[in-house]
Amino acid sequence: MKRVLFSLAAMFLAASAHAGSIDKLHRFLETTKTLRADFAQIVVAKNGKRPQQSVGVMMISRPGKFRWQIDKPYSQLLVGDGEKIWIYDPDLRQVTVKKMDAALGSTPAALLVGGNSLEKNFNLRELGEREGMEWLEATPKSPDSGFEKLHLGFSGDDLKSMELFDNFGQTTSLAFANVQRNPSLPAANFRFVPPAGADVIGE
Numbered sequence: 788m789k790r791v792l793f794s795l796a797a798m799f800l801a802a803s804a805h806a807g808s809i810d811k812l813h814r815f816l817e818t819t820k821t822l823r824a825d826f827a828q829i830v831v832a833k834n835g836k837r838p839q840q841s842v843g844v845m846m847i848s849r850p851g852k853f854r855w856q857i858d859k860p861y862s863q864l865l866v867g868d869g870e871k872i873w874i875y876d877p878d879l880r881q882v883t884v885k886k887m888d889a890a891l892g893s894t895p896a897a898l899l900v901g902g903n904s905l906e907k908n909f910n911l912r913e914l915g916e917r918e919g920m921e922w923l924e925a926t927p928k929s930p931d932s933g934f935e936k937l938h939l940g941f942s943g944d945d946l947k948s949m950e951l952f953d954n955f956g957q958t959t960s961l962a963f964a965n966v967q968r969n970p971s972l973p974a975a976n977f978r979f980v981p982p983a984g985a986d987v988i989g990e
Contacts, residue, residue, distance in 0.1 A: 808923035833956030852977040873979040
C-alpha cells in the first residue's frame with residue numbers, strides 16, 4: 788500500500804513539475820499583477836537579410852496598462868494607459884495615439900495585459916520543449932489582428948521568450964531577462980503626456 792501511495796505521489800509530482808505550457812500561461816496571468824523585464828529584440832524580414840536588433844525595458848500593470856521602452860539603437864516609447872496607446876518617436880518628435888480596444892484586440896499585448904479569457908481571442912496549442920523552455924502557440928481568431936501566430940516560451944513559471952510571426956513574413960524574437968514578478972511600479976510609468984512641440988497623430 789505504501790508503495791502504491793509513493794508511486795501515486797511521484798506521478799503527481801512529476802505531472803506538476805512538467806505542467807503544460809498552456810497551464811503555465813494561465814497560471815502566469817492569474818498570479819501576475821505587475822511585471823518588469825529587460826528585453827532584447829531581433830526583427831528578421833521575410834528575405835532574412837539584415838536583422839534589426841534593439842534592447843529596452845518592458846513594464847506591465849494588469850489589466851490594460853503597459854510601457855514598452857526601446858533604448859538602443861533608436862529610442863521609441865509605447866505607453867498603454869488603459870484607454871489609449873501612445874507611440875512616441877523622439878527623433879521625429881511625433882506621437883501616434885490609438886484607442887486601446889482597437890489597437891489591442893487580438894494582438895500579442897492583449898495576451899499579457901488583457902483579461903484571463905484567452906480562448907475568447909486566441910486558439911492555444913502546446914508545442915513541447917525547445918531550448919530548455921516549454922512553448923505554446925497562440926493563433927488569433929480575428930483576421931484583423933495583424934499577425935499570423937505567436938509563440939511563448941516558459942522556463943519554470945517565468946515567461947522568457949516570445950516569437951511573433953506577422954502577416955508579411957516578418958519574425959520578431961524577444962528574449963526577456965531580469966524578470967520581476969509583481970514589483971511595485973509607479974503609476975506615472977503608465978501615463979503619457981505629449982512633449983511640447985511634438986506632432987500628435989490619431990485620436
